[in-house]
Amino acid sequence: xxxMQPGNPAKRLRLFMAVVMVVVLAFxxxxxxxxxxxxxxxNKISKEKRSxxxxxxxxxxxxxDSDGNVLARSVYRYDINAAPINVKPIMRSVSGASVxxxxxxxxxxxxxxxxxxxxxxxxKIAGTSNYANLAKNVDSSVYSKLxxxxxxxxxxxQKLARVYxxxxxxxxxxxxxxxxxxxxxxxxxxxxxxxxxxxxQETFERGATDGIRIPxxxxxxxxxxxxxxxxxxIDSDLQYYAQQVLTNTVSKLRADWxxxxxxxxxxxxxxAAAEAPSVDxxxxxxxxxxxxxxxxxxASIEPGSTMKTVTAATVxxxxxxxxxxxxxxxxxxxxxxxxDITDSHFHETQKxxxxxxxRDSSNTGIIQFGARVDTKTRxxxxxxxxxxxxxxVRFEGETxxxxxxxxxWDKMTDxxxxxxxxxxxxxxxxxFFYQAIANGGVRLQPRLIEGCxxxxxxxxxxxxxxxxxxVSAASARSTIDMLEKVVEEGGIGxxxxxxxxxxxxxxxxxxxxxxxxxxxxxAISFIGMAPAEDPQYxxxxxxxxxxxxxxxxxxxxxxxxxxxxxxxxxxxxxATTKSKKIDTEW
Amino acid sequence: MSTLxxxxxxxxxxxxxxxxxxxxxxxxxxxxxxxxxxxxxxxxVQLLIGVFISQGAYxxxxxxxxxxxxxxxxxxxxxxxxxLSSQQNLANAAQGLGMVANSNPVFLxxxxxxxxxxxxxxRANDSAKVARNLVPNSALVSTTDLGAIKxxxxxxxxxxxxxxxxxxxxxxxxxxKDVANSQTTATQVAFSGExxxxxxxx
Numbered sequence: 001x002x003x004m005q006p007g008n009p010a011k012r013l014r015l016f017m018a019v020v021m022v023v024v025l026a027f028x029x030x031x032x033x034x035x036x037x038x039x040x041x042x043n044k045i046s047k048e049k050r051s052x053x054x055x056x057x058x059x060x061x062x063x064x065d066s067d068g069n070v071l072a073r074s075v076y077r078y079d080i081n082a083a084p085i086n087v088k089p090i091m092r093s094v095s096g097a098s099v100x101x102x103x104x105x106x107x108x109x110x111x112x113x114x115x116x117x118x119x120x121x122x123x124k125i126a127g128t129s130n131y132a133n134l135a136k137n138v139d140s141s142v143y144s145k146l147x148x149x150x151x152x153x154x155x156x157x158q159k160l161a162r163v164y165x166x167x168x169x170x171x172x173x174x175x176x177x178x179x180x181x182x183x184x185x186x187x188x189x190x191x192x193x194x195x196x197x198x199x200x201q202e203t204f205e206r207g208a209t210d211g212i213r214i215p216x217x218x219x220x221x222x223x224x225x226x227x228x229x230x231x232x233x234i235d236s237d238l239q240y241y242a243q244q245v246l247t248n249t250v251s252k253l254r255a256d257w258x259x260x261x262x263x264x265x266x267x268x269x270x271x272a273a274a275e276a277p278s279v280d281x282x283x284x285x286x287x288x289x290x291x292x293x294x295x296x297x298x299a300s301i302e303p304g305s306t307m308k309t310v311t312a313a314t315v316x317x318x319x320x321x322x323x324x325x326x327x328x329x330x331x332x333x334x335x336x337x338x339x340d341i342t343d344s345h346f347h348e349t350q351k352x353x354x355x356x357x358x359r360d361s362s363n364t365g366i367i368q369f370g371a372r373v374d375t376k377t378r379x380x381x382x383x384x385x386x387x388x389x390x391x392x393v394r395f396e397g398e399t400x401x402x403x404x405x406x407x408x409w410d411k412m413t414d415x416x417x418x419x420x421x422x423x424x425x426x427x428x429x430x431x432f433f434y435q436a437i438a439n440g441g442v443r444l445q446p447r448l449i450e451g452c453x454x455x456x457x458x459x460x461x462x463x464x465x466x467x468x469x470x471v472s473a474a475s476a477r478s479t480i481d482m483l484e485k486v487v488e489e490g491g492i493g494x495x496x497x498x499x500x501x502x503x504x505x506x507x508x509x510x511x512x513x514x515x516x517x518x519x520x521x522x523a524i525s526f527i528g529m530a531p532a533e534d535p536q537y538x539x540x541x542x543x544x545x546x547x548x549x550x551x552x553x554x555x556x557x558x559x560x561x562x563x564x565x566x567x568x569x570x571x572x573x574x575a576t577t578k579s580k581k582i583d584t585e586w
Numbered sequence: 587m588s589t590l591x592x593x594x595x596x597x598x599x600x601x602x603x604x605x606x607x608x609x610x611x612x613x614x615x616x617x618x619x620x621x622x623x624x625x626x627x628x629x630x631v632q633l634l635i636g637v638f639i640s641q642g643a644y645x646x647x648x649x650x651x652x653x654x655x656x657x658x659x660x661x662x663x664x665x666x667x668x669x670l671s672s673q674q675n676l677a678n679a680a681q682g683l684g685m686v687a688n689s690n691p692v693f694l695x696x697x698x699x700x701x702x703x704x705x706x707x708x709r710a711n712d713s714a715k716v717a718r719n720l721v722p723n724s725a726l727v728s729t730t731d732l733g734a735i736k737x738x739x740x741x742x743x744x745x746x747x748x749x750x751x752x753x754x755x756x757x758x759x760x761x762x763k764d765v766a767n768s769q770t771t772a773t774q775v776a777f778s779g780e781x782x783x784x785x786x787x788x
Contacts, residue, residue, distance in 0.1 A: 141727065
């Protein structure tokens with residue numbers, strides 16, 4: 001029989017202490033490893049798990065008209081997604097009682113809001129995937145209704161989009177942005193540097209279970225800087241009115257397109273730049289690609305007889321004629337080299353003054369007056385009136401028109417340029433010929449953009465350049481007096497009259513190039529100013545290739561309608577004086 | 587725990603007075619106790635602050651969600667206001683209510699009491715003028731409820747008619763029953779539909 005030998009307590013204690021020391025050392029070693037050696041690495045992993053980096057989207061600036069009406073602004077839109085793997089019946093509190101809502105019922109509710117059929121919804125949410133898109137770009141109203149359903153397997157991706165509250169009003173000027181927010185056309189693209197903001201970035205830590213942000217953990221790396229606003233010179237109500245009139249005109253005349261420009265004479269501000277067909281930037285796909293730009297700046301056409309005003313002003317300014325200077329205007333004018341120039345309709349030879357030539361829009365008359373000024377001088381005047389140069393608006397895709405060097409003109413172009421053939425201008429250039437005449441001969445640059453306004457309301461205004469003196473103030477006044485007779489006595493001009501007001505203007509019926517020659521359809525126009533005693537506004541209407549009329553009689557009704565609205569809109573009192581008496585025949 | 591007694595020293599020249607001396611044993615225990623209690627206190631305060639801050643974080647999250655909700659409501663209302671105030675909606679509503687624009691302005695010069703312009707009726711059949719909207723706007727989310735306006739107009743007319751009938755009836759009644767006091771009675775009861783006093787001489 002053996003007995004347990006009494007131990008050695010000291011030895012056991014030392015052994016125990018050794019074990020404890022080993023354990024302590026092991027823990028210490030791990031502690032040092034975690035806290036010192038791998039501290040940075042572990043911290044990083046931990047932080048990565050908790051931290052979230054989020055883009056702070058910057059809002060794109062608005063585009064406003066001259067009265068502060070918003071024509072384009074940023075809004076939130078939502079993509080509606082589902083997680084099919086989580087689709088199941090849900091419990092909903094109805095009148096205090098918990099009611100089970102079947103998947104079928106949920107699909108019905110979703111379909112009603114998303115304007116889909118229940119079957120379509122059911123097809124999309126079938127399967128075991130984590131993602132299925134139900135709808136894209138829905139507005140806040142739809143989003144709110146969906147959210148109220150409380151369906152947990154539906155989630156929303158918020159994103160910024162662009163909305164144009166007035167639809168196609170000024171749509172051709174505004175342009176539009178793509179689905180990715182990139183500006184694709186018009187002012188949206190041209191003034192992107194003003195409109196675009198700079199996205200910010202924010203990093204913060206959040207709890208692993210509830211996703212709530214850990215207090216004081218937010219680190220904003222970069223604040224978002226919202227875009228500034230672009231303020232236009234356009235009056236959106238007038239713009240709408242002009243677009244209404246033009247749409248009606250295009251429909252009635254079965255024209256390809258029509259444009260109307262309203263200019264404030266003393267400032268060069270474009271109050272309306274209307275076109276038809278127009279484009280609704282909210283739904284650009286509904287319009288033809290050719291109708292999405294602005295023909296007012298982008299279309300270059302031969303102006304026709306509206307150019308006779310420039311020729312007449314040139315002749316008067318050169319002292320070669322007065323409004324009552326006389327010529328004989330035949331129907332057909334034989335040129336020395338064998339070609340003929342005729343008037344638009346047959347007539348016996350007329351004894352006309354320069355004013356009469358404008359009244360009757362006589363080609364044979366104007367070339368006789370124009371020939372009194374040499375070609376180079378006439379070319380120089382055309383340059384001063386802005387023919388062949390882009391305006392300072394520098395609209396996207398703007399064209400300079402066509403004005404070749406006078407040395408390159410053939411003999412026929414030398415003549416036809418006097419009545420607006422052989423050169424080409426944009427509707428905005430044509431409008432500013434008349435702005436110059438209306439403004440004492442000083443041609444200003446068109447202004448479409450008032451300026452770029454930052455968040456503090458500071459506006460960086462579009463610079464106003466000094467004007468170009470095209471003709472003397474006296475010559476300009478004489479030209480206006482002549483143009484008044486066009487509206488008072490002209491066969492077509494009379495239809496442009498605005499009752500109660502003194503209106504001065506000129507019609508144009510231009511041939512359009514078609515291959516090597518001219519086609520059978522025309523570009524008709526009427527450009528005028530009012531009140532003629534002290535012109536404040538110019539309205540320029542162009543109708544391209546109308547089918548139901550072949551002369552400018554189709555352009556005067558929209559001119560008159562728009563001019564009436566302009567005078568009413570800006571509270572211009574009716575005339576209290578009469579036009580100057582000028583003989584038109586002798 | 588025992589404490590040291592108070593040691594008194596009495597001199598012959600003055601009365602003896604108790605003098606306290608530090609209790610070394612008590613100090614040895616109290617200092618660590620204070621430190622421990624202090625640390626515990628600090629931990630408690632820290633814990634409470636942590637709880638409050640955490641609570642604040644949840645409140646902040648709730649408020650942010652509320653802000654988002656308000657932002658959504660604001661967007662919905664803004665879209666409605668945009669639609670109702672758009673030129674397209676106004677033009678359609680005006681046309682629906684039979685309104686025609688008059689392009690013949692007439693100005694009154696207050697200074698010399700002159701009338702500038704020739705008053706003429708609006709031309710409903712102006713060929714160049716268009717009342718119906720022709721400019722598309724796919725951003726329209728709501729339009730003016732013409733039915734409601736017309737119903738309100740009809741109701742107002744009916745009310746006015748009823749009031750007029752009541753007025754005539756009162757006058758008749760007064761005429762028959764109380765000719766002597768007809769003026770006074772008629773004035774008291776006759777009201778137009780607009781709530782304004784109608785002429786008692788009807």
